Amino acid sequence: MRRGRITPLAIFAGLYLIFLYAPIILLPMFAFNDGTIIAFPLQGFTTRWFVDLLNTPALHAATGNSLIIACSVAVLATCLGLFAARAVTRYDFPLKGGILGFIMLPLVLPEVIVAISLLVVLMQLGLNASIYTIILGHTLLCMPFAIAILQGSFAGLDQSLEEAAIDLGETRAGAFRLIILPLVTPGIIASMLICFIISLDEFIIAFFLSGNEPTLPVYLWGQLRFPARLPVVMALGTILVALSITLLLIANYFRRRGLARTGQQDSGGFL
Amino acid sequence: MISPPLIYAILLLAVPLLSIILFSFWTQTFLTINRDLTIENYAEALTDPLYRVLMERSLRISASVTAATVILAFPIAYYISFKVRPERKALWLFLITIPFWTSYLIRIFLWRVILAYDGPVNGTLIGLGVIDQPLSWILYNANAVIITLAHAFAPFAILPIFVSLEKIDRSLLEAARDLGEGTVMTFLRVTLPLTMPGVLAAVLIVFIPTVGDYVTPRLVGGSGGTMIANMIYVQIFDLSNRPMGATLAVLAMLTVTITLAWAILHVRFWVHLSDRVGGGVAGLCLAVLAAVVDIAIIRWVYLNGDAWFGTAGALGVMAAIMVGGAAAIAIFVPKGRWGL
Amino acid sequence: MSDTSSNAPLIQMRDVQKYYGTYHALRGITAEIGEGEFFSLLGPSGCGKTTLLRAIAGFEDISGGTITLGGKNMAGVPPNRRPTNMVFQSYAIFPHLSVSQNVGFGLRKSSLKPADKTRAIGAALEMVGLGHLGNRAAHALSGGQRQRVALARALILKPKVLLLDEPLSALDRKMREEMQVELIKLQREVGITFILVTHDQEEALVMSDRIAVMFEGEIAQLADPEVLYRRPATKRVADFIGVMNFLPALADGNGIEVMGLGRAEVDPSQVPGGAVSGACSVGMRPETLSILYDGEMTRARETTAMVEEVVYYGDMTYYDVTLDGASAPVRISMRNMVGREVLSVGMQTRVSWDPRAMVVFPD
Numbered sequence: 001m002r003r004g005r006i007t008p009l010a011i012f013a014g015l016y017l018i019f020l021y022a023p024i025i026l027l028p029m030f031a032f033n034d035g036t037i038i039a040f041p042l043q044g045f046t047t048r049w050f051v052d053l054l055n056t057p058a059l060h061a062a063t064g065n066s067l068i069i070a071c072s073v074a075v076l077a078t079c080l081g082l083f084a085a086r087a088v089t090r091y092d093f094p095l096k097g098g099i100l101g102f103i104m105l106p107l108v109l110p111e112v113i114v115a116i117s118l119l120v121v122l123m124q125l126g127l128n129a130s131i132y133t134i135i136l137g138h139t140l141l142c143m144p145f146a147i148a149i150l151q152g153s154f155a156g157l158d159q160s161l162e163e164a165a166i167d168l169g170e171t172r173a174g175a176f177r178l179i180i181l182p183l184v185t186p187g188i189i190a191s192m193l194i195c196f197i198i199s200l201d202e203f204i205i206a207f208f209l210s211g212n213e214p215t216l217p218v219y220l221w222g223q224l225r226f227p228a229r230l231p232v233v234m235a236l237g238t239i240l241v242a243l244s245i246t247l248l249l250i251a252n253y254f255r256r257r258g259l260a261r262t263g264q265q266d267s268g269g270f271l
Numbered sequence: 272m273i274s275p276p277l278i279y280a281i282l283l284l285a286v287p288l289l290s291i292i293l294f295s296f297w298t299q300t301f302l303t304i305n306r307d308l309t310i311e312n313y314a315e316a317l318t319d320p321l322y323r324v325l326m327e328r329s330l331r332i333s334a335s336v337t338a339a340t341v342i343l344a345f346p347i348a349y350y351i352s353f354k355v356r357p358e359r360k361a362l363w364l365f366l367i368t369i370p371f372w373t374s375y376l377i378r379i380f381l382w383r384v385i386l387a388y389d390g391p392v393n394g395t396l397i398g399l400g401v402i403d404q405p406l407s408w409i410l411y412n413a414n415a416v417i418i419t420l421a422h423a424f425a426p427f428a429i430l431p432i433f434v435s436l437e438k439i440d441r442s443l444l445e446a447a448r449d450l451g452e453g454t455v456m457t458f459l460r461v462t463l464p465l466t467m468p469g470v471l472a473a474v475l476i477v478f479i480p481t482v483g484d485y486v487t488p489r490l491v492g493g494s495g496g497t498m499i500a501n502m503i504y505v506q507i508f509d510l511s512n513r514p515m516g517a518t519l520a521v522l523a524m525l526t527v528t529i530t531l532a533w534a535i536l537h538v539r540f541w542v543h544l545s546d547r548v549g550g551g552v553a554g555l556c557l558a559v560l561a562a563v564v565d566i567a568i569i570r571w572v573y574l575n576g577d578a579w580f581g582t583a584g585a586l587g588v589m590a591a592i593m594v595g596g597a598a599a600i601a602i603f604v605p606k607g608r609w610g611l
Numbered sequence: 612m613s614d615t616s617s618n619a620p621l622i623q624m625r626d627v628q629k630y631y632g633t634y635h636a637l638r639g640i641t642a643e644i645g646e647g648e649f650f651s652l653l654g655p656s657g658c659g660k661t662t663l664l665r666a667i668a669g670f671e672d673i674s675g676g677t678i679t680l681g682g683k684n685m686a687g688v689p690p691n692r693r694p695t696n697m698v699f700q701s702y703a704i705f706p707h708l709s710v711s712q713n714v715g716f717g718l719r720k721s722s723l724k725p726a727d728k729t730r731a732i733g734a735a736l737e738m739v740g741l742g743h744l745g746n747r748a749a750h751a752l753s754g755g756q757r758q759r760v761a762l763a764r765a766l767i768l769k770p771k772v773l774l775l776d777e778p779l780s781a782l783d784r785k786m787r788e789e790m791q792v793e794l795i796k797l798q799r800e801v802g803i804t805f806i807l808v809t810h811d812q813e814e815a816l817v818m819s820d821r822i823a824v825m826f827e828g829e830i831a832q833l834a835d836p837e838v839l840y841r842r843p844a845t846k847r848v849a850d851f852i853g854v855m856n857f858l859p860a861l862a863d864g865n866g867i868e869v870m871g872l873g874r875a876e877v878d879p880s881q882v883p884g885g886a887v888s889g890a891c892s893v894g895m896r897p898e899t900l901s902i903l904y905d906g907e908m909t910r911a912r913e914t915t916a917m918v919e920e921v922v923y924y925g926d927m928t929y930y931d932v933t934l935d936g937a938s939a940p941v942r943i944s945m946r947n948m949v950g951r952e953v954l955s956v957g958m959q960t961r962v963s964w965d966p967r968a969m970v971v972f973p974d
Contacts, residue, residue: 013346017366020425039389117291121287165705261706
């Protein structure tokens with residue numbers, strides 16, 4: 001590898017990173033900007049937009065909904081993911097590739113398709129859209145991510161580890177508690193955090209399936225048509241993005257810790 | 272062990288998908304759904320030029336986004352795979368994917384802010400003296416949709432290409448250099464072909480979801496940038512014609528599948544033709560010729576078929592040609608280079 | 612190598628059967644293993660040796676027959692209650708624990724005081740030569756180190772039987788030879804029964820007191836290494852252990868006519884399968900045939916041959932020669948003693964052979 005730092009390729013890479021982060025950097029800039037128009041030049045520092053957020057009851061309701069949904073989805077998707085990851089790494093069953101591909105399909109399908117197909121089923125069943133329907137939809141979306149993360153955990157688990165523990169005198173439960181659980185726990189935590197983030201940020205399915213209980217992104221969407229609310233929207237956006245990134249960093253920390261514990265290599269990224 | 276997730280996926284994915292297929296054959300007047308099976312919706316969707324234009328625009332936008340994203344993604348994937356120290360690679364990948372984990376809605380909305388008439392891009396360009404008037408062609412049209420989607424789907428394209436670059440045995444490249452190839456030729460003749468499977472994956476991962484995107488066209492597309500998903504929304508929520516929405520969804524997925532199948536299998540065919548004549552310049556010419564002919568046929572049917580087969584018929588014939596050709600290639604032409 | 616014990620055997624297997632669905636993995640295994648014995652289960656992949664080992668350990672239930680350990684029938688006894696401990700093929704070292712924690716894992720439930728536990732762990736690590744690695748993280752060990760940790764972890768519990776599932780197959784050649792010697796020493800030091808599963812016949816020959824050669828779920832021959840080598844019970848065993856030349860022959864009432872060598876009379880002990888008549892095969896090990904150099908005389912029989920292939924190994928030379936009157940070449944190994952020249956391809960040479968070295972197999 002050549003040591004020339006400032007090659008054209010390196011410059012391109014740098015510019016690309018700026019391109020990737022440009023929108024996000026603007027968020028806090030204008031969230032703290034003392035001006036009602038989102039344009040340069042900046043006009044002084046203020047936190048009044050954030051204060052505004054605190055005084056909006058509709059926002060609080062939406063936040064509550066989002067949190068309930070996100071937590072439920074995190075647990076549900078991770079549980080299902082645990083089953084799938086264990087099955088895929090341990091056993092060989094017919095049509096394994098096809099089944100796995102099918103479960104991972106939501107990753108590639110346009111979300112609109114998933115959203116309206118769920119909507120149609122709901123209507124057929126005469127059900128109303130509600131928090132529960134959104135939870136179901138989000139879980140479908142998050143399951144592939146949970147499986148991808150947990151597969152990494154289980155891949156590092158040698159089947160003989162459990163048997164070795166039993167051979168050395170432990171019971172099945174003891175082996176699970178002392179050997180399996182510590183090795184899988186970092187993956188479980190990472191999976192839950194990732195599913196939480198995805199659910200919190202998800203818009204389309206929540207939008208199509210929202211009844212009277214909007215989530216945060218849906219609430220945000222509603223605010224977009226009011227130019228006067230733009231700075232507040234920026235403030236809300238800043239909080240959401242900061243939260244997402246924080247949780248992501250924590251999730252990554254756990255993911256890497258899980259890998260380190262089993263002596264595996266970090267291939268970078270969750271997928 | 273696999274059964275709970277499988278059952279869940281079947282209940283919440285397979286069943287709903289099958290339901291919208293069924294639903295697309297029903298009709299709705301005001302609030303009542305008529306469950307008699309009919310192809311009314313399909314007839315309307317295929318004959319009314321409005322839908323066709325939207326679908327075509329969606330495909331075009333997606334194709335542009337895919338091209339832009341993949342072309343821009345390749346250098347950065349190459350940089351990380353070949354120029355970054357191994358212990359830093361994970362960090363770079365992580366940095367690239369961080370924006371992906373933030374709210375999609377927020378990111379699209381931010382692009383509307385950025386590209387606005389009185390927004391930062393125009394402000395900076397004016398301030399730097401590059402232009403006098405704010406640019407009007409960067410927002411509320413198809414261009415804005417393309418820029419925004421290219422930004423949103425960048426990580427999707429980078430990761431598969433990166434994976435296939437990593438898989439290349441470095442000693443292959445050294446062998447090529449050892450046999451006398453220059454850097455550029457090594458890249459073209461060894462690296463690029465070996466990454467084709469990754470590029471193909473990137474194309475699929477970007478093309479399919481972008482065709483059905485709703486938020487971006489809605490926020491930054493204006494009237495010239497609406498896509499098929501917006502129409503689906505309008506049918507379902509504004510016009511209370513849910514079956515029509517379902518029909519459009521089914522047709523959209525069909526169109527995407529047929530288009531992709533046609534494209535991928537025909538590229539296999541063209542490469543196969545080129546190999547048959549021994550590659551080189553002759554092979555390239557033959558492949559290009561075949562490509563031109565194949566595309567011309569489809570175009571002719573699309574543009575002139577109305578007169579011969581009727582509007583719906585023209586689309587049907589076009590689909591038949593595409594599917595037939597693709598199937599024939601799938602059966603008779605063996606899997607060739609580049610993972611196609 | 613230690614003597615097989617004269618007490619009641621430690622492990623008794625009577626007609627052990629194991630089915631996986633319709634697949635008959637173990638077909639009536641009957642054998643006895645004594646205390647302090649280094650016993651090997653040898654065979655190609657799929658022969659059932661690992662299945663048998665796991666059945667002794669308790670990880671597989673058997674479909675028929677009995678396994679008795681120390682006089683007690685092990686039916687229904689789970690692995691964590693048997694007086695056995697196992698070293699797994701992948702070593703199964705717990706990656707999230709340190710070396711000491713790994714070794715001391717089995718002591719968690721014992722009634723030892725913490726100080727005694729620490730001492731025991733230290734002693735176990737010393738025994739396998741890893742005394743200095745107690746605090747190392749387990750996932751940071753080399754293959755050879757991992758294997759020793761697995762050994763220490765199993766032996767610290769003082770089992771009556773140590774089961775080893777292909778322990779050396781994951782190591783490179785040099786490490787493997789080192790560990791073979793170490794395992795023998797360790798077994799002598801600890802004095803307990805070792806049961807080793809391997810597909811490497813050299814390994815089994817070097818380390819074991821007795822070997823059970825298994826094919827397709829059955830024991831083909833159970834004997835000590837010398838008997839296995841010199842008097843294999845079947846053609847398949849003969850071929851599996853070391854290199855064996857097979858020469859076509861005709862047996863009549865009075866003796867054997869061997870193609871390429873001549874006529875000979877054999878002792879009944881040289882016919883493991885019982886009396887043979889008609890077409891048969893005669894097995895001769897490469898070292899039982901000798902090249903006669905110029906001027907050498909021999910008391911045994913003699914014949915002529917042509918050299919087809921010469922492989923020089925430094926201390927030995929292997930010759931493939933075609934005996935006059937035979938069709939297929941046979942392999943002869945000769946030590947490169949001082950004064951012996953290395954022959955070249957195409958030379959005619961004399962070969963001496965001793966009928967006492969022959970083993971006769973029915974065809």
